[in-house]
Amino acid sequence: MRKKWFMTIPAVALLMSPVAGQSTEAADSPAPVNETSTSHPVADVAPEHQPTLSQGSSGIEVEFVQEKLIYYGFDTDVDGVFGPETAEQVRQFxxxxxxxxxxxxxINTWVQLLANERFQVGDAKAALTAELDNDDLVFSSNGEIHQNxxxxxxxxxxxxxxxxIEDGGSGTVGFYNVYGDGTIEEDVPQ
Incomplete structure (x- = not known):
């Protein structure tokens, strides 16, 4: 009988334990979705770690560049081949x-191509806090990125x-837009 328990307890413990890398805590709310993300694996790599691409290059990175060029308004085929047309659109960009x-x-072109992918709400809030430099102010955002x-x-x-707020009011004193390049402008709510 002892031998059965000796083998059963570790087996049950293995079944009850989480798999390596599996989170065991429940989330309070669903993770926010970044609606501007292309869900393309290339977007997750920092610009300085991207390959240098030129005419004759091919592959997933070229396809991503072509998609980004279209996104920014430059018409090109998305075929994963860096040909003369893509080179011309890159020059215009x-x-x-x-x-x-x-x-x-x-690197510099990658930085510009990935600008909207890498601009996070936390960075924008930090820039606004530093610019206004007022300890009485708190800032809130719904985290939605906009494009003008x-x-x-x-x-x-x-x-x-x-x-x-402490005096019982809403506390709202203004609205601000913070751009990816660090520009801050006062906004009027609509």
Whole structure:
């Protein structure tokens, strides 16, 4: 009888334990979905770790560049082949972004292509907090990223005064848009 229990207890413990890497805590709420993400694996790699692409390159990274060029308004085929048409669209993109115009997708071009993928609400809030530098203010955002007519990405924040909240008011003192390039502008709610 002892031998059966000796083997049964470890077997039950193995069945009850989580698999390595499996989270054992329940989430309070579902994870937010980043609606601007392309869900493309290339978008998860930092620009400085992306390959340098030029005419003659091919593969998933080229396909991603072609998708991003279309996203930014540059018409090109998405075929995963970096041909003359893609090179021309890259040069136009580089020109519009103020980069060196060589038709090669290097670090600086990757940074611009991935700008909306890497701009996070926490970065925007930190920039706003530093810019306004007022200990009485707290900022909130729904975390939704917006894009204006010029293709620039931004988050909207509500600024509230702690002292006004403590006095029983809503505390709202203003609204701000924070852009991926660090530009901050006061906004009027709609």
């Amino acid at each position: 580089q020109s519009e972004k103020g980069l060196s115009i060589d038709g090669v997708v290097g 007519d010029q293709g620039e990405f931004f988050y909207t924040f509500k600024a509230s005064s702690k002292s006004l």
